[in-house]
Amino acid sequence: MDWLNELLWNDTVAHTIILYSVVIAAGVFLGKIKIWGVSLGITFVLFAGILMGHLGFTASHKVIEFVRDFGLILFVFSIGLQVGPGFFASFRKGGLTLNLLAAAIVIMGGLTTLIIHFLSGTPIPELVGVMSGAVTNTPGLGAAQNALAQVASGTEGEVIPDIGLGYAVAYPFGVLGIIITMILIKKMMGVDVKQELEILHNELHPADSLPEKLNILITNPSIFNKSVSEISGTLGEGVVISRVLHKGNLLSATSETILHEGDIILVVTSKGMTKEVLQLTGSISDMDLSTRSGDLISRRLLVTSREVTGKSLGSLRLRTRFNINITRIYRSGIEFIPSPGIELQMGDRLTVVGDEKSIAKVTAEIGNSMKRLEEPNVIPIFVGILLGVLLGSIPVNIPGMAHPLKLGLAGGPLIVAILLSRYGHKFSLVSYTTASANLMLREIGIVLFLASVGIKSGENFISTLVSGDGLKWMGYGALITLVPLLLTGFVARISLKRNYFEICGLLSGSMTDPPALAFANGIARSEAPSVAYATVYPLVMFLRIFLAQLLILLFA
Secondary structure (H helix, E strand, O other): OHHHHHHHHOOOHHHHHHHHHHHHHHHHHHHOOOEOOEOOHHHHHHHHHHHHHHOOOOOOHHHHHHHHHHHHHHHHHHHHHHHHHHHHHHHHHHHHHHHHHHHHHHHHHHHHHHHHHHHHOOOHHHHHHHHHHHOOOHHHHHHHHHHHHHHHOOOOOOOOOOOHHHHHHHHHHHHHHHHHHHHHHHHHOOOOHHHHHHHHHHHHOOHHHOEEEEEEEEOOHHHOOEEHHHHHHHHOOOEEEEEEEEOOEEEEOOOOOEEOOOOEEEEEEEHHHHHHHHHHHEEEOOOOHHHOOOOEEEEEEEEOOOOOOOOEHHHHOHHHHHOOEEEEEEEOOEEEOOOOOOEOOOOOEEEEEEEHHHHHHHHHHHEOOHHHHHOOOHHHHHHHHHHHHHHHHOOEOOOOOOOOEOOHHHHHHHHHHHHHHHHHHHHOOOOOOOHHHHHHHHHHHHHHHHHHHHHHHHHHHHHHHHOOOHHHHHHHHHHHHHHHHHHHHHHHHHHOOOOHHHHHHHHHHHOOOHHHHHHHHHHHOOOHHHHHHHHHHHHHHHHHHHHHHHHHHHHO
8 A cells, every 4th residue: 555655645747637637626526515504616626635634734836836826827827818809898887986995995994903003902914915816916925025024134043023913814705705795785785696697788788789670661852862871871880781672682782882772771770770770771571581582591600710800891901802791799798790891800600692603712811621720729828928027027126125126927927818808909919719618628727726725824824723813814814805805895786886706806806805706706697796806916916915015015
């Protein structure tokens, strides 16, 4: 049985792989169990890791730190790729408010820490360690340790306190506290998850903007004998004339097609513009041109060509070059009406109307290869991670601060992933990943991160908790976690009427907490928590690092 002892207790590669496999498998399995209707999901991996660390199963600290940081990078990078295309639009729609709320959470956490310091007399270095764990912010802990070393460097023989123990004790409830806050807001505010999802969907994609097909009999004399391009100019963007029935002949509408009295046209427009379109053209016809037989066919084609990705429909001139019409675009679960300024993205599905030969030419132009979509774009992903790590390592010098601030291994890759998913095509870096591939990358990253934190914290967790100031630190950490979150969460819901899932993303982002975001995504089945998380994350990461150093430099 020597081989078994070696696997269980010796610090080997096989031992490390087995340890992580057991922690992750057990944590994910136990996370599926519901207690009072609530499950912790993959967050339970953290507690499985703490248990194994306490029982003496550990690995090289350098290996654990590498796996932890690499898992975190994978998680935040995949989040950035997912939310990037809609990030800038979401920021315009309410990002300033979200960032102000997130900044309020950070400031209240610092004030709570100071109040505990003055009331209890607990040294500020210990409380900053507790605060870093309570807000689950590892970069803040590192910044505080650097600042503490700077403060102690001028005093001979002074021992630098280990503030990491306070972090380890407070961290588990830091994760749980955010989830508990989400659950409390949901229960106390009577949030109906299905209704909230419907409200969110309607806010992001109003019913009036959904595509509507209209078969119109031309009766308005003002458009008699005018071309489609002239009429489209009058109607404006968001209206597509795709087919024309003229004297019994069904034609594909081109820019030069002339409309006559009594013609029937097939128009695709938004529901909100239906009345205006009818006023300018005519009346509803009983004949449905979309079902009428003829040379015209309709196909749904996938954008998979790198050559057209990132280019606008207007610049591609598909309609004039191939005598076809693109009536709808399906992207990320949403169908909308095309306009010349819309830039095509990898994975877009276009509804194209035309004759068979023309559609074949369009197919060759845009790709329509499902196999190409399923091929992973590995090079852009690792180039993005490389650039993200470099960005996160750039020091930012702040006047009066002893040490420069950095975005770290989480902030840098997140920002680069957002930029890469939105603008990567301009540099031939197409980072498209299928939804399943993105989810797999994200889940692997978060379980590796949680398992690493749990295994390392478990070594001293129980001893710190049951002896010394461990229990007090846990109580202080709970206050630092809950007070800012609950106050801000209820203000956002009651006063600002923010959507519940947007609040979940705000709370997770304000604490830079991937496990809480994973929990929110699990109940939301929507990108809303991730978008809110990514919107506030960069500012919050900077403030967390700045605040941890500031407290040490001013009060230690």
